[in-house]
Structures are given as C-alpha cells and as structure tokens.
Amino acid sequence: MPDSPSTESIAVGATFAHDRWLPGQRWYDARRARALARFLRRDLPRASFYAPYVGRPLAELPVVDKATVLADFAGFNRYGVTLEQAMDVAREAERTRDFTPTVHGVTVGLSSGTSGRPGVFLVSDRERRRWAGALMAQLLAPASLRIVARRAPLKVALFLRANSNLYETLGSSRVEFRYCDLTRPLEEHVAAVSDVDVLVGPPSVLRQLTTLVALRPTQVIAAAETLEPDDAAAIEAAYGVPVEQIYQATEGLLGVSCPERRVHLNEGYVHIEPQWLDNQGLDDERFVPIVTDFTRTTQLVVRYRLDDVLLAADGPCPCGRPGRSVRAVLGRCDDVLDLRGTDVQTVSVFPDVLRHAMAFARPNDYRVEQHGEIWRIALRGATAEQVEREIGDLAERLHAPPPKLETMPWPVEAATDKRRRIRRVRGLD
Numbered sequence: 001m002p003d004s005p006s007t008e009s010i011a012v013g014a015t016f017a018h019d020r021w022l023p024g025q026r027w028y029d030a031r032r033a034r035a036l037a038r039f040l041r042r043d044l045p046r047a048s049f050y051a052p053y054v055g056r057p058l059a060e061l062p063v064v065d066k067a068t069v070l071a072d073f074a075g076f077n078r079y080g081v082t083l084e085q086a087m088d089v090a091r092e093a094e095r096t097r098d099f100t101p102t103v104h105g106v107t108v109g110l111s112s113g114t115s116g117r118p119g120v121f122l123v124s125d126r127e128r129r130r131w132a133g134a135l136m137a138q139l140l141a142p143a144s145l146r147i148v149a150r151r152a153p154l155k156v157a158l159f160l161r162a163n164s165n166l167y168e169t170l171g172s173s174r175v176e177f178r179y180c181d182l183t184r185p186l187e188e189h190v191a192a193v194s195d196v197d198v199l200v201g202p203p204s205v206l207r208q209l210t211t212l213v214a215l216r217p218t219q220v221i222a223a224a225e226t227l228e229p230d231d232a233a234a235i236e237a238a239y240g241v242p243v244e245q246i247y248q249a250t251e252g253l254l255g256v257s258c259p260e261r262r263v264h265l266n267e268g269y270v271h272i273e274p275q276w277l278d279n280q281g282l283d284d285e286r287f288v289p290i291v292t293d294f295t296r297t298t299q300l301v302v303r304y305r306l307d308d309v310l311l312a313a314d315g316p317c318p319c320g321r322p323g324r325s326v327r328a329v330l331g332r333c334d335d336v337l338d339l340r341g342t343d344v345q346t347v348s349v350f351p352d353v354l355r356h357a358m359a360f361a362r363p364n365d366y367r368v369e370q371h372g373e374i375w376r377i378a379l380r381g382a383t384a385e386q387v388e389r390e391i392g393d394l395a396e397r398l399h400a401p402p403p404k405l406e407t408m409p410w411p412v413e414a415a416t417d418k419r420r421r422i423r424r425v426r427g428l429d
Contacts, residue, residue, distance in 0.1 A: 028268070028322040028323065029322075031268075032267060032268065032271070032294075035294050035295070036058070036271055036292070036294045038294075039292075039294035039295075039297075040057075040058060040294075043078075043297045043300070044300070044302065046078040046297065046300075047075060047076050047077060047078060047300045048074070048075045048080070049072055049075030049076050049300075050300070050302065058271070058292065058302075058303065061302055061303050062303065063290055063303045063304075063305050064302070064303060064304055064305070065304065065305045065307075066119055066250075066307070069304070070083060070119075070120070073086065073120065076299055076300050077122050077298060077299040077300070078297065078298060078299075078300075079104045079106070079122075079298070081103055081104060081106075081122060083120065085103055086103060086108050086120045086122065087110075087120060089101055089102070089103050089108045090108045090109065090110035090120060091110075093108070093110075094110065097181065097183075103122075105124075105125075106122045106123060106124050106125075106298050107122070107123045107124075107125075107128060108120065108121070108122060109121045109122075109123065109250070111249070111250040119249075119250030120250070121250050121252075121299055122298045122299040123296075123298060123299070124297075124298045127295070127296055127297075127298060130269075130295060131252070131253055134253060134266070134268070134269065135246070135253060135256070136175075138256040138264070138266075139219075139221065139244065139246065139256045139257075140154075140198075140219070141218065141219050141244075143218040143219070144197060144198055144218050144219055147197055147218070148174045148175070151174070153174060153175060153176040154174060154175050154176065154197050154198065155176045155178065155195060155196050155197045155198070156175060156176065156177050156178065156196070156197065156198040156200065157178045157180055157189075157192060157193045157196040157198070157199050157200065157201075158177065158178065158179055158180065158200045158201065159180045159182055159189070159199075159200065159201030159202065159205045159206075159209075160179070160180075160181075160182060160201070160202075160223075160224065161181075161182045161183065161416040178192050178193070178196070180192060180193070180201070182205065182415050182416050183415070183416055185415075186205065186208060186209065186212065186415070187212060190212055190213045193209070193213065193215065194213065194215070196215065196217055197217055197218050197219070198217060198218065198219045198220075198221065199215065199217045199219070199220045199221070199239075200220075200221045200223055200246070201222070201223065201224070202222070202223065202224045202225040202418065202419065203222045203225050203226075203227050203228065203231040203232070203235065203243075203419075204225060204231070204419040206220060206222060206231070206235050206243070207231050207234050207235055210234065210235060210238035210239070215239060216239070216240065217239060217241065218241065219241060219244060220235060220236075220239050220241055220242075220243050220244065221243070221244045221245065221246055222235075222243050222244070222245050222246070223245070223246040223248060224248075224418060225418050225419055226329060226330065226331045226335075226351075227243060227245050227329075228355060228421070229355070229359070230359070231243075242259075242261070244256070244257045245257040245263055245329070247263050247265075247329050249306060249308070252266075252269070252270065252291075252293050252296060252301060253266050253269070254266055254270060254289070254291065254306075255326070255329075258317060258319040258321055258325070259319055260317055260318050260319045262313050262317050262319070262325040262326065262327060263325060263326050263327075263328070263329060264317065264321050264323055264324075264325045265289075265323060265324045265325065265326065267323040267324055268323065269293060269294070269295045270291050270292065270293045270294070270295075270301075271291070271292040271293075271294060272289050272290070272291055272324060273289070273290040273291075273292075273303070274287035274288075274289060274290075274310075274312070275287055275288040275289070275290055275305065277309065277348070285311055285312045286309050286310065286311055286312070286330065286350060287309070287310055287312060288305060288306060288307075288308065288309060288310075288333065289305075289306050289308065289310060290303055290304065290305050290306070291303075291304050291306060292304070307332050307333045307334070308329060308330075308331070308332060308333070309329075309330040309331060309332070309333060309335070309336060309350065309351070310326045310328070310329055310330065311326055311327045311328040311329075311330055311352065312326055312327070313325045313326050313327045328352065330350060330351050330352045331351040331420075331422065332420075334423060334424045335351040335420065335422045335423060335424065336348050336349065336350055336351065336424065337349040337354065337368070337370045337375070337403075337422065337424050337427075338370065338424070338427045338428045339395055339398060339400035339401070339402075339403060340373075340400060340401060340428060341398075341399060341400045342399050342400060342401070346427075346428055347398050347399070347400045349394070349398065351422045353394065354368065354391075354394070354422055355421075355422070357390045357391060357393070357394040358387065358390065360390045361382045361383075361386040361387045361389075361390045362381070362382055362386070363379050363380060363381050363382035363387070364380045364381030364382070365379075365380040365381070365421075366378065366379050366380065366382070366387070366421060367408075367410070367411055367420075367421055367422075367423075368421065368422045368423070369408070369423050369424075369425050370403070370423070370424045370425060370426065370427065371425050371426050372426050372427070372428060372429060373403065373404055373428065374403065374404045374405075374406055375391070375403040375404070375405050375406070376405075376406050376407070376408040377405055377406070377407055377408065378407070378408050378409065378410045378411065379407070380410070384405065384407050387405070388402075388405050391403065391405065
C-alpha cells in the first residue's frame with residue numbers, strides 16, 4: 001500500500017536534509033564503502049542473474065550492458081518481472097498518457113531508446129522518495145530554497161517526452177510540479193510556464209522556448225540531452241541565469257552540476273568505475289562509466305557499462321562537495337566518430353573536439369553522421385566549404401586524412417526525439 005502524502009513528504013525531506021549538508025570526504029568515503037558492502041551481501045542474492053556470484057567481490061562480477069539486461073530482464077529484478085510485463089505497462093502508459101499504473105506495486109519507466117532498443121526500469125516507492133530528495137538537495141539553488149522557506153510553492157515546469165510516478169514524487173505542498181508533454185506542440189505550454197520558478201527540459205527545447213515566451217526563472221536546468229556551449233550561451237542570455245545540468249539515464253540519477261560548472265557524479269548512491277579511453281596515447285581524460293547503484297534494490301544495476309563518454313575533472317571541486325566530478329558529459333559512445341590514421345590505425349574523433357571544430361565554421365545548427373568512410377553533413381547558416389576546411393584542419397591535427405564529406409537533407413526529427421548533432425551510424429570497416 002502506498003504511503004500517505006505526509007509520510008512521503010517526510011521521507012523526501014529526510015533524504016534532502018541528509019544530502020544537502022554532506023559530511024567531509026573521509027566520512028563520505030567510509031559511508032559509501034559500508035553501503036556497497038551491505039548491498040553486495042544483502043541485496044545481490046535477490047536477483048536470480050547474480051545467484052552464481054553471491055559472496056564474490058565487486059571486481060569479480062560481470063560487466064553488463066543494456067543488451068544483457070534486456071535479454072534476461074526478470075533475472076535483474078527482485079520480483080521476477082519479465083520484460084514483456086514491464087513493456088506492456090510502459091507502452092499502455094505511453095499510449096494513454098496515464099503514467100500512474102504499476103506492476104507488483106513498482107513504477108515502470110521507459111527510456112527514449114536513442115541508442116537502439118528502449119531501456120526499461122523499475123523503481124519502488126522508497127527509491128522514488130530517495131531520488132526526489134537527493135535531486136532537490138543537490139540541485140536547488142539558494143534562491144529556489146528561499147521560495148520554499150516562505151511557504152510559497154516552488155513552481156517547477158518539466159518538459160519531457162513522458163511523465164512518471166518518479167517525477168510526480170517531486171510534487172508537494174511546497175513544490176508545484178507541472179509536467180509539459182513534448183508530444184504536444186510547445187506553444188500549448190506557454191501559459192503553464194509564464195510564472196515558473198524552475199524550468200527543466202532538454203537544451204534544444206529550452207532554447208526554442210526563448211523564442212516563444214519571456215521568462216525570468218530562478219533556475220534553468222538542462223536534462224535528457226548533451227548541453228552544448230552554444231545552447232548554454234543562448235539560454236543564459238535569454239533567461240539571465242546560468243544553465244545547470246542533470247545527468248540521468250535509465251540506470252538512475254548519475255550526476256548534477258554545481259556553481260563551478262562541474263557535474264558531480266552521484267557517488268553517495270552510485271559506485272563508479274572509469275573505463276578510460278585512450279586515443280593512441282593522446283588522451284587520458286575521457287572515460288566510459290561502469291556503474292553500480294548500491295541503493296536500488298528493486299532492479300539491480302551492478303557493473304553496468306553506460307554508453308556515455310565523460311570528461312574527467314582534475315582534483316577536488318572548488319565548491320567543496322565531496323566525490324568525483326567531471327567537466328562535461330560529452331555524449332554517447334556512438335557520438336565518437338572514426339578516421340583512418342596515417343599508420344592505418346583508427347583515430348577517434350570525440351564529440352567535444354568535433355563540436356569545437358564546427359564552431360569555427362559558425363553554423364546556426366548542424367548534423368554530422370558517419371557512414372563508414374563518408375561523413376554526411378546537414379547545415380544551417382554555414383557552407384559546406386567552411387565545414388570541409390575546419391574538419392580538414394582537425395584531421396591534420398589528429399594525423400589522419402580527412403573524411404569524405406557529403407551534404408544531406410535536414411533530418412526529420414520529432415519533437416520527442418533527443419537531439420543528436422553528431423552520430424556514428426556506421427563506423428569504419
């Protein structure tokens with residue numbers, strides 16, 4: 001039976017207080033180590049996939065990915081919910097736009113599936129409350145908290161493709177949650193956000209909103225897409241506040257930004273193993289995270305290799321928050337394009353490097369798709385010759401011949417699609 005609103009608010013508030021005033025690094029690390037050990041001892045045996053691994057240290061457990069989990073979905077959750085059961089609930093919610101139904105009393109969520117098949121996740125009421133408290137503690141700025149302290153509701157508008165019981169947990173007498181459905185025209189939501197305090201949505205949507213309505217929110221938070229420098233600059237100029245970030249995936253809340261413009265990984269709840277990416281000895285800053293969430297016990301996330309590339313930050317963050325931080329979430333692994341190096345080896349072109357090169361051509365917008373030896377480009381506000389010159393210079397710096405470039409029509413993109421300016425459709429053979 002679900003908790004009453006008052007009980008739920010108390011639980012969210014307890015997590016908020018715990019996370020808002022984090023202890024020092026030493027206590028933080030010790031608490032994390034104890035929680036991870038307890039999770040492996042108590043919760044790992046509850047999922048049948050891990051039955052052969054009970055009692056083993058984390059390093060001896062298999063690294064899994066989306067394909068592994070979807071192939072044995074029931075084996076990764078404590079209730080034995082099958083992929084078909086979860087998908088039936090999720091698809092019906094998508095069809096009816098009613099996101100309240102559950103299975104075995106737990107919330108079912110569906111990702112957008114930008115890297116292939118959609119991801120599916122299960123979250124209990126307890127995990128929803130913890131997520132809501134942690135998110136507000138780590139992200140709400142002092143100006144937003146002052147609104148809550150005055151007992152005036154903090155008005156939060158969230159632009160996403162799908163609502164969820166997870167997001168509704170944010171709502172309370174102190175927080176007025178407004179879900180703005182991206183399957184509806186953006187113009188329909190203008191009235192709902194005219195007096196909003198906190199605006200949350202994909203960077204492409206936040207930027208489009210600047211052309212539709214004049215807003216003065218206390219906070220603007222980017223989610224669901226990579227926040228690129230040109231979007232951040234345009235949004236900040238329009239709204240007069242810095243753009244903050246949420247780093248979240250099907251696998252849970254993975255990080256939030258701080259005033260120093262770093263993204264702090266959510267290591268109070270998630271253990272991160274960096275898988276470093278080395279570009280022929282030229283790069284040791286980018287990594288793919290392998291995550292273990294030691295607080296989620298409904299659907300286990302253990303040594304799960306994400307499809308994201310992160311850019312590491314040096315040393316402790318000046319903001320004082322403990323734990324690992326990154327300078328940027330660069331994009332997905334299939335946003336990393338390939339060139340044939342001069343020594344026939346493949347050279348990786350990371351998305352941040354390519355974005356920097358494209359910025360010199362000054363397009364208003366662009367799309368780059370790799371199809372083997374050919375890179376197809378679509379441009380607004382720049383010429384193919386300008387882009388060819390900049391990509392040629394980049395290839396020369398990487399000691400590789402430039403790719404063959406072809407222009408393509410602007411891709412058809414639905415409002416609910418996550419924008420991806422750079423994408424590897426097919427790599428080098």
